[in-house]
Amino acid sequence: MAKQKRVTSTQAVTKNQNSYLGRRALAFIVDYIVTNRLSLFVTGIVYGMLNKGDIQVLKGFENIPAGQIIILLISVLVVHGFYFVFLPAKITGGSTMMQKVMQVKVVRQDATPATFKDFLLRYYVGSLVCEGIFYDAFAVILNGVFFGIFQAGSISRIIYAISAITAIASLIFALLDKGQYRFFHDRIAKTYMKDEFVSNGKVF
Numbered sequence: 001m002a003k004q005k006r007v008t009s010t011q012a013v014t015k016n017q018n019s020y021l022g023r024r025a026l027a028f029i030v031d032y033i034v035t036n037r038l039s040l041f042v043t044g045i046v047y048g049m050l051n052k053g054d055i056q057v058l059k060g061f062e063n064i065p066a067g068q069i070i071i072l073l074i075s076v077l078v079v080h081g082f083y084f085v086f087l088p089a090k091i092t093g094g095s096t097m098m099q100k101v102m103q104v105k106v107v108r109q110d111a112t113p114a115t116f117k118d119f120l121l122r123y124y125v126g127s128l129v130c131e132g133i134f135y136d137a138f139a140v141i142l143n144g145v146f147f148g149i150f151q152a153g154s155i156s157r158i159i160y161a162i163s164a165i166t167a168i169a170s171l172i173f174a175l176l177d178k179g180q181y182r183f184f185h186d187r188i189a190k191t192y193m194k195d196e197f198v199s200n201g202k203v204f
Contacts, residue, residue, distance in 0.1 A: 020195045021181065023102035028134075030098040031083070036136040038079050043140075046075045061148025069148040073141055080137040084123040089116040094194075103197035109190045118189045126185025131170050133163040 048055030050068050061069050088094050094105035094114055106114045106122070114122075132138030146156035170184040180192040 016195075017178075019197070020104070023195075023197065024099075024104055024181070024193060027096065027098040027102040027104065031096050032134075032136060034097070035080055035083050038083065039076050039136060039140060042075050042079050043072050046072055061144050064148060066149045069144045073144045076137050076140050080135075081123070084127070085116070085119040089114065089119045099193075104193050104195055106186075106191050107194045109192065111194070114189070114191050118191055122185050122189035122191055126183070126188040130184040130188065131163070131167040133160065133167045138163065 044055050047064075047068070050071065061072075064072075083096060088096055088099070088106060092100050094107060099105060106119070108114050108118060127135055128138050128141075132142075142156050142159060146152045146159075166184070173187075174181045174183045180186075182192050186192050
């Protein structure tokens with residue numbers, strides 16, 4: 001009887017962890033799509049303002065003056081900063097919009113609420129620098145700087161390769177970190193993604 005209870009308990013933990021990973025993955029995918037669309041919308045509007053109302057969705061930085069490219073890249077950073085830093089730090093209590101729906105949130109290692117500084121470090125240093133290939137903003141910035149301003153595609157490809165290696169390593173480390181599943185961005189910011197859904201005794 002005791003053995004049966006132990007097996008049942010283990011199965012419940014595994015099911016909860018699988019649910020948690022699935023909800024985190026779904027939140028990431030939707031957040032990626034949302035920020036990608038927001039970036040396109042904002043850069044289109046900003047481009048139109050810089051070019052006398054000629055609003056278009058940008059697909060590259062060819063033939064755009066360097067000064068405008070810098071302004072467009074800043075607008076992308078602001079959009080992503082609002083969504084991944086300001087929104088969870090100041091409005092939604094530690095979650096992006098989709099993380100809120102999936103009932104997971106970012107907290108510090110001691111389980112206290114993550115601060116605005118934590119989110120800044122987590123996203124701009126941990127996510128964009130260490131795991132950039134996973135994020136739309138990284139590609140936009142890289143293309144804008146090296147293809148649009150310096151016309152140095154070869155350097156861009158080297159950075160992509162390095163980012164791919166660090167991003168995959170981060171994913172592997174996260175999967176091996178049973179219980180908290182911390183990526184490099186969490187380790188750098190000393191945070192982790194808390195599962196609010198499981199803490200209520202429910203399974204997605």
